[in-house]
Amino acid sequence: MPEEHEVVHTRGQQTNAVWKIFQPGFTVGALTQVQHATDIADIITKVTARDLAQDALDDARTARDVNGTSMGDLGVAVPRAIEGQITKKDDFHKEIADCRDIEPNTDANRMARGRRVVSVWTRYNTARAAMVPPLPAFTVRGKTVAQFNTMITGHPALEQTVEDRRSDLSKARSALKTSSDLVDENNKRWFAAWEGEFAVGSPENNALSQIDTGPSTPAPSALEINTVTPAAAGSF
Numbered sequence: 001m002p003e004e005h006e007v008v009h010t011r012g013q014q015t016n017a018v019w020k021i022f023q024p025g026f027t028v029g030a031l032t033q034v035q036h037a038t039d040i041a042d043i044i045t046k047v048t049a050r051d052l053a054q055d056a057l058d059d060a061r062t063a064r065d066v067n068g069t070s071m072g073d074l075g076v077a078v079p080r081a082i083e084g085q086i087t088k089k090d091d092f093h094k095e096i097a098d099c100r101d102i103e104p105n106t107d108a109n110r111m112a113r114g115r116r117v118v119s120v121w122t123r124y125n126t127a128r129a130a131m132v133p134p135l136p137a138f139t140v141r142g143k144t145v146a147q148f149n150t151m152i153t154g155h156p157a158l159e160q161t162v163e164d165r166r167s168d169l170s171k172a173r174s175a176l177k178t179s180s181d182l183v184d185e186n187n188k189r190w191f192a193a194w195e196g197e198f199a200v201g202s203p204e205n206n207a208l209s210q211i212d213t214g215p216s217t218p219a220p221s222a223l224e225i226n227t228v229t230p231a232a233a234g235s236f
Contacts (some may be wrong), residue, residue, distance in 0.1 A: 005043055005180035007214070012040035012183045014211045015190055022204045028193045031186055039183050046176040053172040057165040064107075064158040071151045072110040074143060075099070078117050081140045082124050092127075095120045107155065114152040121145040 002010075019026060019033045026033070079096040086092050099120060102113040121138065122145055128135035137144060191211065198204035 005047065005176060008180045008184040008187065009040060009043045011187050011212060011214075012036070012043070015187050016040060018204075018207045018210055019190065019194075022207055026194070026197070028186065028190050031189070036183075036186055036190070039179070039186065043176070043179050043183060046172070046179045050169070050172040050176050053165070053169040057162070057169050060158070060162045060165045064155070064162050067151055067155055067158055068107045068110060071107075071114055071148075071155060072104040074140060074148050074151070075104050075110055075113045075117050078121055078140045078148070082120065082138065085124075085138070092120065092124060095123075107159070111152050111155055114148065118145060118149050118152065121148070 016033065016037050019036065024033045079099045082092060083096055095116075099113055099116045102109050102116065104110045104113050125137045125145060128138060191208065191213070195205065195208060
């Protein structure tokens with residue numbers, strides 16, 4: 001099913017064709033054929049802007065979601081990986097338990113849990129460096145604690161970008177509607193003015209058949225009454 005602006009744009013092109021070919025000098029108030037053609041073309045410009053805004057929003061959402069998923073996955077994986085490295089009586093078990101107190105079921109919780117994990121991970125790296133011989137900084141799935149921290153600290157900016165792109169899309173949609181509404185109103189104004197100016201049977205009036213004015217409601221058919229049952233007081 002076509003969008004509303006597509007219907008308006010098609011009728012605008014039909015209107016412009018009749019106007020330009022038959023009487024290009026005809027005006028509707030201050031509206032000229034050239035201005036109407038410009039307004040019709042502007043609908044496509046606004047459609048393109050809206051579609052680009054939608055693409056930008058989709059990209060922003062993807063970036064946010066990918067980062068959020070990775071942040072959540074590492075927030076679960078890192079404590080488990082550290083737990084596998086330490087002994088049963090190691091004090092880090094309590095800190096790991098504190099991380100698991102936060103369920104990573106929202107981005108806010110994933111960031112909160114991630115901050116606790118960064119703290120544990122950083123101190124665990126310090127403990128590894130103090131061993132004899134010292135062990136290198138711990139990595140999980142190829143990620144360092146610094147990279148994980150960047151995911152966490154950078155996530156609010158990704159969320160803000162999504163909101164910014166949502167506003168851009170809203171603005172683009174509004175601009176498209178304004179453009180479409182203008183052309184729609186002028187299409188209808190022109191039709192009434194043209195029909196009033198040129199008599200039935202004239203080439204100009206006949207040309208109106210080229211314009212699709214939308215579906216019309218058909219006249220209802222007669223309702224057939226199959227049976228009649230007499231009732232009291234002469235009613236049926």
